[in-house]
Amino acid sequence: MLYRIAFGCLLVVAFYPxxxxxxxxxQQLVEELVETLAEGSDAELDFTSLTEDLIYxxxxxxxxxxxxxxxxxKLPFLTDFQVMSLIDYRSTYGSFLTIxxxxxxxGFDFPTIRLLLPFVRVAQAQEKSNLDIKKTIKYSQSxxxxxxxxxxxxxxxxxxxxxxxxxxxxxxxxPGNRMRYYxxxxxxxxxxxxxxxxxxxxxxxxxxxxxxxxxxDFYSAHLQFSKIGILETAVLxxxxxxxxxxxxxxxxxxxxxxxxxxxxxxxxxGLKKYSxxxxxxxxxxxxxxxxxxxxxxxxxGSYKPLDANLEASxxxxxxxxxxxxxxxxxxxATPSQLEDKHTLKETMMGGNIxxxxxxxxxxxxxxxxxxxxxxxxxxxxxxxxxxxxTRNQNLGADFLWTFRSIYLxxxxxxxxxxxxAGLVGTILQLTPQVSLSMLYRNYDAKFQTLYGNAFAxxxxxxxxxxxxxxxQLFPIKKWKLSAYYDFYRFPMTTSQxxxxxxxxxxxxxxxxxxxxxxxxxWRLKKETNEGNLSTTSPEVAPLxxxxxxxxxxxxxxxxxxxxxxxxxxxxxxxxxxSGSNEYGFLLYQDVSCDPARIPLSVTLRYAVYQTxxxxxxxxxxxxxxxxxxxxxxxxxxxxxxxxxxxxxxxSNVECWVRFSQTAFTQRTEVGSGIDRVPGNHKSELxxxxxxxx
Numbered sequence: 001m002l003y004r005i006a007f008g009c010l011l012v013v014a015f016y017p018x019x020x021x022x023x024x025x026x027q028q029l030v031e032e033l034v035e036t037l038a039e040g041s042d043a044e045l046d047f048t049s050l051t052e053d054l055i056y057x058x059x060x061x062x063x064x065x066x067x068x069x070x071x072x073x074k075l076p077f078l079t080d081f082q083v084m085s086l087i088d089y090r091s092t093y094g095s096f097l098t099i100x101x102x103x104x105x106x107g108f109d110f111p112t113i114r115l116l117l118p119f120v121r122v123a124q125a126q127e128k129s130n131l132d133i134k135k136t137i138k139y140s141q142s143x144x145x146x147x148x149x150x151x152x153x154x155x156x157x158x159x160x161x162x163x164x165x166x167x168x169x170x171x172x173x174x175p176g177n178r179m180r181y182y183x184x185x186x187x188x189x190x191x192x193x194x195x196x197x198x199x200x201x202x203x204x205x206x207x208x209x210x211x212x213x214x215x216x217d218f219y220s221a222h223l224q225f226s227k228i229g230i231l232e233t234a235v236l237x238x239x240x241x242x243x244x245x246x247x248x249x250x251x252x253x254x255x256x257x258x259x260x261x262x263x264x265x266x267x268x269x270g271l272k273k274y275s276x277x278x279x280x281x282x283x284x285x286x287x288x289x290x291x292x293x294x295x296x297x298x299x300x301g302s303y304k305p306l307d308a309n310l311e312a313s314x315x316x317x318x319x320x321x322x323x324x325x326x327x328x329x330x331x332x333a334t335p336s337q338l339e340d341k342h343t344l345k346e347t348m349m350g351g352n353i354x355x356x357x358x359x360x361x362x363x364x365x366x367x368x369x370x371x372x373x374x375x376x377x378x379x380x381x382x383x384x385x386x387x388x389x390t391r392n393q394n395l396g397a398d399f400l401w402t403f404r405s406i407y408l409x410x411x412x413x414x415x416x417x418x419x420x421a422g423l424v425g426t427i428l429q430l431t432p433q434v435s436l437s438m439l440y441r442n443y444d445a446k447f448q449t450l451y452g453n454a455f456a457x458x459x460x461x462x463x464x465x466x467x468x469x470x471x472q473l474f475p476i477k478k479w480k481l482s483a484y485y486d487f488y489r490f491p492m493t494t495s496q497x498x499x500x501x502x503x504x505x506x507x508x509x510x511x512x513x514x515x516x517x518x519x520x521x522w523r524l525k526k527e528t529n530e531g532n533l534s535t536t537s538p539e540v541a542p543l544x545x546x547x548x549x550x551x552x553x554x555x556x557x558x559x560x561x562x563x564x565x566x567x568x569x570x571x572x573x574x575x576x577x578s579g580s581n582e583y584g585f586l587l588y589q590d591v592s593c594d595p596a597r598i599p600l601s602v603t604l605r606y607a608v609y610q611t612x613x614x615x616x617x618x619x620x621x622x623x624x625x626x627x628x629x630x631x632x633x634x635x636x637x638x639x640x641x642x643x644x645x646x647x648x649x650x651s652n653v654e655c656w657v658r659f660s661q662t663a664f665t666q667r668t669e670v671g672s673g674i675d676r677v678p679g680n681h682k683s684e685l686x687x688x689x690x691x692x693x
Contacts, residue, residue: 028564028592028623029054029058029115029118030051030054030055030058031621031623031624033054033076033077033115034047034050034051034054034621034629035621035631036076036077036258036259036260037050037076037256037258037260047629048275048276048277048278048627048628048629049240049274049275049276051627051628051629052275052276052627053074054119055626055627057074057075057119058118058119060191061118061119061120061121062119062120062121063120063121063122063123064086064090064096064099064120064121064122065090065095065096065122065123065124067120069083069084069087070267072086072087073267074267075115075116075119076260076263077112077115077116077260078112078116079107079262079263079427079435079472080262080265080407080427081107081262081405081407081427081429081435082105082107082108082112084402085105085106085107085108086105086108089101089104089105089106095124096122097122098122099117099120099121099122102116106432107429107432109474109480110478110513111480111511111513111519114513139189139190140187140188140189141187141188141189141692141693142185142186142187142692142693143184143185143186143187143690143691143692143693144183144184144185144690144691144693145182145183145184145185145186145626145627145688145689145690145691146182146183146184146688146689147180147181147182147183147625147628147686147687147688147689148179148180148181148182148686148687148688149179149180149182149684149685149686149687150177150178150179150180150203150684150685151178151203151677151682151683151684152683152684152685153677153678153679153681153682153683154178154677155178155671155674155675155676155677156673156674156675156676156677157172157173157174157204157673157674157675158173158174158177158178158204159173170334170335171334171335171336171674172674173334173674174203174204174205174333174334174674175204175205175206175209175210175211175333175334176201176203176204176205176206176207176210176212176333177203177204177207178203178204179201179203180200180201180202180203181199181200181201181207181216182198182199182200182201182277183198183199183200183216184196184197184198184199184275185197186275191226191227192225192226192227192228193223193224193225193226194222194223194224194226194273195221195222195223195224196221196222196273196275197219197220197221198218198219198220198221198275198276198277199215199216199218199219199220200216200217200218200277201215201216201217201218202217202218202330202331202332202333203331203333204331204333204334205217205331205332205333206333211332211338212332217332218277218279218330220237220238220274220275220276220277220282221237221238222235222236222237222238222239222273222274222275223235223236223237223273224236224239224272224273230290230291230292231288231289231290232270232289232290232291232296233270233271233272233287233288233289234271234286234287234288234289235271235272235273235286235287235288235300236286237273237274237284237286238273238274238275238282238283238284239271239272239273239274239282239283239284239285239286239287239300239302240269240271240272240273240274240281240282240283241270241271241283241287241298241300241350241451242266242269242270242272243270243298243352243363243365243396243398244266244363244365244396244397244398244411245265245266245398245409245410245411245423245454245455246266246411246452246453246454246455246461247394247396247398247411247412247413247421247422247423247449247452247454247461248365248366248367248394248395248396248411248413248449248451248452249350249352249365249367249451249452250266250451250452250453250454256455257468257484257486257505257507259482259507259509259521259523260482261437261470261471261472261482261483261484261507262427262435262437262470262472264425264427264437264439264455264468264470265400265407265409265425265427266454266455270289270296270298270352271287271288271289271298271300277330278330279307279330280306280307280326280328280330282304283300283302283304283348284302284303284304285300285301285302285303285304285348286300286301287299287300287301288300289352294355294356294357295353295354295355296352296353296354296355296356297351297352297353297354298351298352298353298354299350299351300349300350300351301347301348301349301350302346302347302348302349303345303346303347303348304345304346305341305342305343305344305345305346306326306342306343306344306345306346307326307327307328307330307332307340307341307342307343307344308323308324308325308326308327308340308343308344308373309323309324309325309326309327309340310322310323310324310340310343310344310373311324311376320373320374321373322373322374322375322376323344323371323373323374323375323376324376324378325378326344327340343373344371344372344373345371345372346369346370346371346372347369347370347371348367348368348369348370348451349367349368350365350366350367350368351365351366352364352365352366359401359402359403360399360400360401360402361399361400361401362397362398362399362400363397363398363399364395364396364397364398365394365395365396365397365398366393366394366395366396367393367394367451368391368392368393368394369391369392369393369450369451370390370391371390371391372390373390374388374389374390375387375388375389375390376388385445385446385462385463385492386448387448387450391416392415392416392448392449392450393415393416394413394414394415394416394448394449394450394452395413395414396411396412396413396414397411397412397413398410398411398412399411405428405429405430406426406427406428406429407426407427407428408424408425408426409424409425409426410422410423410424410425411423411454413447413449413452414447415447415448415449416448417446417448419444419445419446419447419448420444420447421441421442421443421444421447421449421452421454421461421462422441422442422443423439423440423441423442423454423455424439424440425437425438425439425440425455425468426438426439432474433473433474433475434471434472434473434474435471435472436469436470436471436472437468437469437470437471437472437484438467438468438469438470439455439467439468439469440466440467440468441454441455441456441464441465441466442464442465443456443461443462443463443464443465444462444463445462445463445491445492446462447461447462448462449461449462455468457486457488457503458490458494463490463491463492463494464488464489464490465488465489465491466486466487466488466489467486467487467488468484468485468486469484469485469486470482470483470484470485471483471484478512478513478514479510479511479512480510480511480512481508481509481510481511482507482508482509482510482511483506483507483508483509484506484507485504485505485506486504486505486506487502487503487504488502488503488504489501489502490502496529496531496532497530497531497532497543498532498543499543501529501530501531501543502529502530503527503528503529503530504527504528504529505525505526505527505528505529506525506526507523507524507525507526508523508524508525509521509522509523509524510522510523517556517557517558517561518555518556518557518558519555519556519557520553520554520555520556521552521553521554522551522552522553523550523551523552523553523554524549524550524551525549525550525551525552526547526548526549526550527547527548527549528545528546528547528548529545529546529547530543530544530545530546531543531544531546531576532544533576533577544576544577545576545577546574546575546576546577547574547575548572548573548574548575548615548616549572549573550570550571550572550618551570551571552568552569552570552571553568553569553570554566554567554568555567555568561596562593562594562595562596563591563592563593564590564591564592564593564594565589565590565591565592566588566589566590566592567588567589567590568586568587568588568620569585569586569587570585570586570587570618570620571583571584571585572584572585572611572616572617572618573616574612574613574615574616582611582612582613582615582616583611583612583616584609584610584611584612584616584617584618584635585609585610585611585618586607586608586609586618586620586634587607587608587609588605588606588607588608588620588640589605589606589607590603590604590605590623591603591604591605592604592623599647599648599649600645600646600647600648601644601645601646601647602643602644602645602646603623603642603643603644603646604642604643604644605622605623605640605641605642606639606640606641607620607634607639607640607641608638608639609634609635609637609638609639609640610636610637610638611634611635611636611637613635614633614635616635617633617634617635618633618634618635619631619632619633619634620632620634622642622660623642623644624644624658624686625644625646625656625658625686625688626654626656626688626690628686628688630660632662636664636666636667637664637665637666638662638663638664638665638667638680639662639663639665640660640661640662640663641660641661641663642658642659642660642661643658643659643660644656644657644658645657645658652691652692652693653689653690653691653692654689654690655687655688655689655690656686656687656688656689657685657686657687657688658684658685658686658687659683659684659685659686660683660684660686661681661682661683661684662681662682662683663680663681664680664681665680667680668680670682
């Protein structure tokens with residue numbers, strides 16, 4: 001013990017430049033992590049749940065002396081080997097005495113430690129205790145968050161019109177105002193009890209009038225108990241379920257290709273509360289997980305309404321209505337949108353059994369989902385192998401085996417129509433400086449899963465075969481090199497190709513970080529695939545090769561511990577077959593100021609961009625109010641500006657105000673239809689208040 005204390009003192013001196021310098025705020029780190037994960041997909045995903053989880057960990061840091069692998073895996077920037085290395089260090093040398101021991105843990109480089117510091121602490125390990133109701137008031141925390149946002153200009157759908165015209169064309173006008181209202185209340189008792197209510201009104205929806213007499217259009221509530229005796233988790237109300245590698249039950253924010261090239265294994269999460277505002281990707285009911293020695297048993301059930309377009313079926317004489325499509329926008333404003341609201345009922349029952357033996361884990365997941373109306377097939381070739389009928393069942397088996405510096409994992413699944421899907425992957429650490437990752441997937445074109453979302457190029461776990469490989473190197477001090485290559489095939493038609501097609505993409509990134517608050521990276525990313533020729537004839541367009549590449553240089557630096565700067569230059573290029581090239585570029589400057597004596601934070605960005613078309617669009621993550629996110633796709637020609645202010649009124653009251661505007665140099669209007677805005681710019685104002693008590 002005396003040796004470790006003395007050695008710890010030496011570490012304080014040796015690594016003071018790393019730990020003693022001004023660290024980034026937890027909000028800044030969360031934004032960087034979400035940006036890294038968001039860049040792997042062009043889909044408009046909801047990152048609210050991920051953002052809230054990371055903010056919660058920043059405000060309630062993990063104790064390095066008690067954190068389990070499942071706790072550390074919630075930090076997406078930690079690799080499997082770093083998690084295992086930290087646990088091994090603690091088992092070998094005992095509890096951490098100080099965070100200054102982190103550089104001694106194998107595989108923990110300076111950039112990783114910088115990211116880790118806001119999310120961890122060192123405290124004495126204590127024995128677990130059951131929930132004591134008498135101490136509820138003492139240890140409970142509550143939080144009330146309210147937000148209002150809206151477009152400053154008035155789109156056509158909100159213009160005042162005569163009642164006669166509105167009645168004649170009701171879908172051309174919104175019954176509500178153009179503001180979005182959001183409110184959330186959270187209650188927690190340490191990590192053992194979490195409860196909350198979320199409410200949201202989208203722009204255009206009525207509020208306490210007309211079709212919305214109850215105010216908000218969407219309400220969500222949850223109650224979760226964790227780590228109480230043998231009860232690992234119990235959820236009531238709205239919840240999520242994630243098992244295995246996601247073929248049967250997977251998060252819609254599943255692992256995708258990004259600069260985190262080792263992050264290809266789906267981390268086990270099980271059951272957890274749902275507190276986002278996506279009105280589709282959740283379950284409503286109850287579920288529980290109990291731990292019995294080396295076994296974990298889970299059971300869950302859900303019943304909820306869905307938005308769907310129903311049409312009379314031609315195959316029955318009973319007058320039954322079939323589902324032609326699901327409406328996933330979550331907006332219920334116009335009469336046509338309200339007509340589809342909650343027309344379909346979904347019932348889901350499922351369970352999972354997991355067994356762990358030393359370094360080996362195996363799990364079995366089963367799910368059955370039924371609907372009040374049958375899904376019918378459409379005339380599009382791609383839809384010929386989509387789910388039809390009123391019931392689908394999935395059964396999957398997954399495994400994870402760890403041996404020294406090798407992770408081997410995989411999952412196989414089958415659906416009601418006896419079609420299968422499977423994936424297998426490995427992560428290897430050849431040396432502390434060299435790591436490899438590989439993943440092979442084979443998803444049958446007619447495999448049907450309703451809530452699966454495993455590793456894939458497309459958004460569906462069907463009609464795909466592919467092989468992914470990644471490498472991460474630490475060649476010399478302060479440098480990190482990351483790269484991946486992915487090759488894939490689609491054996492059947494897709495929404496982009498009227499026939500079998502293939503593609504491949506790769507990414508190479510070099511990161512450099514100094515011991516002072518300066519970091520930068522260079523990235524080259526290219527994707528080549530096959531798609532329909534951009535033409536209106538013939539009916540079946542021929543397949544042609546199309547390619548797109550992006551080059552980016554990004555730098556972060558801090559001055560005087562108060563001023564923070566970000567600069568980025570990005571260039572994009574797109575070409576279809578032998579056609580002409582399209583180019584695009586983005587240039588932005590970020591400036592943030594965090595005065596030490598004033599509880600005020602200011603963030604400013606000014607960006608200019610120009611692209612040949614939407615094909616060369618460039619995504620750029622933006623700072624936003626707490627628990628919110630903004631990842632606009634920039635295309636055409638123009639500039640974008642935003643200003644974010646954060647002020648701490650009291651120790652428990654914070655306020656955010658954000659103004660953003662996009663200006664187009666070659667347009668006289670923005671948007672189309674009832675969302676058209678006259679002029680060449682579009683602005684948004686957002687205000688938020690959080691009260692913790």
